[in-house]
Amino acid sequence: MHITQNKLAAIETLRRFPAAMTAKVAQLSEAQLTEITPADIWTVAQVIHHCANSHMNAFIRLKLVLTEEMPPLKNYDQDAWAVMADDKSANIEMSLAILRGLHARWVMVFETLLDDAEIWQKEGVHSSDGPMNVTHLLFGYQEHCEVHLAQVDRIIAALA
Ligand code: NI
Numbered sequence: 710m711h712i713t714q715n716k717l718a719a720i721e722t723l724r725r726f727p728a729a730m731t732a733k734v735a736q737l738s739e740a741q742l743t744e745i746t747p748a749d750i751w752t753v754a755q756v757i758h759h760c761a762n763s764h765m766n767a768f769i770r771l772k773l774v775l776t777e778e779m780p781p782l783k784n785y786d787q788d789a790w791a792v793m794a795d796d797k798s799a800n801i802e803m804s805l806a807i808l809r810g811l812h813a814r815w816v817m818v819f820e821t822l823l824d825d826a827e828i829w830q831k832e833g834v835h836s837s838d839g840p841m842n843v844t845h846l847l848f849g850y851q852e853h854c855e856v857h858l859a860q861v862d863r864i865i866a867a868l869a
Contacts, residue, residue, distance in 0.1 A: 716823065719851035724816045726854040727808040730757060733861050739799040741868050748867035749860060751791060756864070758796040759787060760857050761804035761811070764850065768815050771846050774833040775818070782833040782841060819847055 734742065734753055742754040751759065766785055773780040790796055795803075822828050822843065829844045 713823065716819070716847060719847050720816055720819050722851045722854050723812055723819070723847075726760075726858075727805060727812050729854075729858060730760065730808065730861065731805050733858065733865065734801065737865070737868075741865075742799045742801060743797065744868055746864050746867035746869075748863045751860075751864070752797070753861055753864050754799055754801050755791050755796055756857055756861055757801045757808075758798070758804045759791055760854075761807040762787065762790050762796070763853060764808065764811055764815070767846060767850050767853075768811055768818075770833060770835075770841070771815070771818060771843065774831055774841075774843055774846065775822075775828070777833075780833045782835040784836040784838075 734757065737753060743752050745752060749756075762785070766783075770782045773782060830842050832840045832842045835841045
């Protein structure tokens with residue numbers, strides 16, 4: 710029961726993330742979105758594009774684990790992605806739109822698993838982190854959402 714409550718809380722974090730991130734950055738100018746601050750090597754825009762990158766990869770990993778036996782889960786070079794032109798763009802709406810649609814689907818998938826105790830142990834093999842199960846693919850990304858919301862708070866506090 711305790712675990713189920715934790716899963717519900719984690720799913721709720723995923724459900725709220727796109728709106729929570731959108732609300733934090735709604736008042737920022739394009740210059741502020743792309744301002745390098747002393748607080749971080751990434752700008753607010755880079756963090757938002759990174760969340761879209763990361764969560765697209767996470768959704769693909771989840772679908773692979775649920776539909777295949779021990780599928781390989783590919784890593785990606787997040788720092789290399791983060792300096793590509795689309796990741797440095799002030800146009801955060803394109804990634805917020807990805808996050809809105811993606812998180813709605815991600816939440817729907819996790820909610821369908823709640824009644825199946827065994828599926829949460831189903832695994833894939835991550836290319837650098839080793840075996841990774843469905844439970845990890847939920848709680849790991851709850852933490853990821855929280856880490857990057859806090860990171861955006863720090864960057865906003867450090868804007869000129
Ligand atoms: Ni991250």
